Amino acid sequence: MTFSKEEISKAFNEVLSERVPAFSDIPDHVFSEHFEQRMNKLIEREAAHPWDVSHTTTRNLLIAALIAVLLMILSLSVSGIRDPIFNFFTRHFDTYDDVVFDDTEKTEIEHVYEITALPEGFELNQRMQYSTYVISIYEDKSTQNMSLRQKVPSPNREGIVDNEKTNMDSLEIDNKIVFSLVDKTGIIFAWEIDGYEFWLDIKIMDFTLENAIQIYRSIK
Amino acid sequence: MLAFYLSLIETQEDKRLFEKIYMDYRQNMFNYAKKLLGDEGYAEDIVHDVFLSIIKTGVDKIQEIDNENHLWNYLSTAVRNQCISFAKKHSVHIAQEKEYNDQLGINLNEDSPLQESSYQFLVETIRDMKPTYADVLYFSIVHEMNSVQIAKLLNLEPAAVRQRISRGKKLLREKLGKDFMK
Numbered sequence: 001m002t003f004s005k006e007e008i009s010k011a012f013n014e015v016l017s018e019r020v021p022a023f024s025d026i027p028d029h030v031f032s033e034h035f036e037q038r039m040n041k042l043i044e045r046e047a048a049h050p051w052d053v054s055h056t057t058t059r060n061l062l063i064a065a066l067i068a069v070l071l072m073i074l075s076l077s078v079s080g081i082r083d084p085i086f087n088f089f090t091r092h093f094d095t096y097d098d099v100v101f102d103d104t105e106k107t108e109i110e111h112v113y114e115i116t117a118l119p120e121g122f123e124l125n126q127r128m129q130y131s132t133y134v135i136s137i138y139e140d141k142s143t144q145n146m147s148l149r150q151k152v153p154s155p156n157r158e159g160i161v162d163n164e165k166t167n168m169d170s171l172e173i174d175n176k177i178v179f180s181l182v183d184k185t186g187i188i189f190a191w192e193i194d195g196y197e198f199w200l201d202i203k204i205m206d207f208t209l210e211n212a213i214q215i216y217r218s219i220k
Numbered sequence: 221m222l223a224f225y226l227s228l229i230e231t232q233e234d235k236r237l238f239e240k241i242y243m244d245y246r247q248n249m250f251n252y253a254k255k256l257l258g259d260e261g262y263a264e265d266i267v268h269d270v271f272l273s274i275i276k277t278g279v280d281k282i283q284e285i286d287n288e289n290h291l292w293n294y295l296s297t298a299v300r301n302q303c304i305s306f307a308k309k310h311s312v313h314i315a316q317e318k319e320y321n322d323q324l325g326i327n328l329n330e331d332s333p334l335q336e337s338s339y340q341f342l343v344e345t346i347r348d349m350k351p352t353y354a355d356v357l358y359f360s361i362v363h364e365m366n367s368v369q370i371a372k373l374l375n376l377e378p379a380a381v382r383q384r385i386s387r388g389k390k391l392l393r394e395k396l397g398k399d400f401m402k
Contacts, residue, residue, distance in 0.1 A: 001338045001396045008401060009362040011343045016293040016358060019300075019351070023251040031250070035264040042271060043242065126243060135239060147236060201236070 040130050106152045106195035109134055113150050113196070117218035119204065119211070122146075146202040148219065153197050173213055180209075187212045234279035241282065242271060245292070249299050256303040266306060269375065270298050276372045281363055294363070297355050301374035345395045353388030360385050361401070 003011075031039075108131045114124075121140040128135050132152040139145040171178045171189075178191045186203035189212060198219070202212055246267055253263035274282065285291045346354055359370045367381040374381070392400050 001341070002399050002402055003339070003342055003396070004402050005361070007339055007342065011339065011346050012354070012358045012362050013287075013290050013293050014343055015346045015354065016297055017289055018347070020252060020292065020296040021255070023248045026247075026251050028247050029250050029254075029260070031246075032261075032264060035268060038268050039242070039246075039271065042268070042275070043239065126239075128239060128243075137236075137239075149235075 043128070043130070043133075108132055108152060109150065109196070111194075112136075113148065113198070113219050115146075115148055115215055115218055116220050117214060119207075119215075144204045146200065146204060146215070149197075149199040149201075151197045151199075152195070153192070171213070173216060178216065180212075182209060189216055191216075234283065237283055238271075238274070238279050241274070241291075241295070245295055246271075248292070249295055252296055252299050253303055256300065257307065262306065262310075266299060266302050269306075270295065270302050270373075273298065273302070273373045273375065277365070277369045281365060281369070284363070293358075297358060298373050300351070301355055301376070305375040342396065342400075345392065349388065349391055353384050353391060356381050356384040357388040357392070 109129070112129065112134050114136065115138060118138060119140075122138045123140075124136060125139040125145070126135075126137040134150045135147055137145060137147045171180055176191060176193065178189050180190075181188045186201065187207060187209065188202070189198075189200040191198050200212070200216060200219070202215065204211075249267045249270060250260075250263050253266035254260055257263055257266065282291065282294065285294060346357075349357075355374070356370055359365045359373065360367075365373070367378045367385065370376070370381045370385075371378040
């Protein structure tokens with residue numbers, strides 16, 4: 001007998017499903033403070049700034065592109081625009097630049113930013129709030145969604161930049177530089193303001209850049 | 221100073237998925253671990269350890285699962301194996317597999333019914349396997365994880381995982397034929 005991977009996968013899932021009971025009737029457990037603290041640390045670490053973690057080459061290149069654009073734009077922009085965005089210095093090497101960011105004064109979230117002009121049908125679905133990190137997830141009934149992450153920047157932020165790959169773009173919105181990536185999966189904006197990093201991740205069908213800018217402007 | 225390579229899109233996806241799994245499944249994961257270990261404190265430790273192991277293994281493995289039941293299979297299998305590893309290391313009683321399956325109304329020793337199809341025979345063969353082998357084969361074949369990844373997820377030694385995969389595949393070959401997988 002010979003089976004395809006799909007058939008074998010289906011069979012494994014069928015058997016495994018039998019082995020685990022349903023827990024729908026059990027009231028929610030109130031997790032201990034110790035557990036919550038440990039999980040908060042874990043989630044905050046996992047939720048750390050994208051350049052705090054190392055994953056695949058593709059991701060490396062994508063974020064490298066973001067920083068490359070950042071460097072290019074900031075090197076060309078006037079100081080009035082540049083100053084509020086990022087503070088950093090660079091060390092140039094043959095094949096890459098080493099970018100070191102200054103620390104901000106913020107040590108914890110003092111004010112939680114929110115999207116105040118949601119698209120029709122959207123509402124806040126989940127919010128996870130920690131001392132240095134908040135994520136708000138907004139969804140509509142069809143589970144199209146967008147998320148807003150607000151984070152106190154990590155200390156000693158540093159990035160190695162591959163300037164050869166740049167498919168990111170930057171926008172100047174209300175005298176602020178916002179880095180963007182628009183592709184078929186959605187729109188991402190990244191910016192830094194008031195000592196916080198922000199990441200707006202929009203996954204809504206047929207959402208235009210102009211729509212995304214309206215969302216960005218409504219964040220208060 | 222730390223030197224990092226940089227990431228964006230997939231990492232953002234991973235983060236959101238991780239958070240969603242945490243919010244949606246932590247109660248069920250806790251309930252399952254508590255049912256197996258009988259202790260809330262241990263169960264919380266297991267839930268934490270499974271989430272930690274998911275990060276170590278790579279959230280992108282879960283990203284590939286597009287069915288909630290299958291996702292729960294993935295998580296619950298990780299929970300169960302973490303419970304077994306924990307119980308062995310800490311000499312804690314764990315609800316035995318047979319005892320546990322009896323609770324669920326599953327009799328692993330029952331003769332297989334007349335096979336209606338080769339697929340049904342495959343299901344019965346997997347059902348008859350010891351979970352020790354079936355679980356690692358599940359991660360190896362279905363999720364195409366290597367022994368190191370499986371070891372991290374299930375809190376096992378990579379050598380033990382390799383041995384279980386080898387023995388599990390041998391069992392499948394004996395029952396289904398040496399070319400059981402295309």
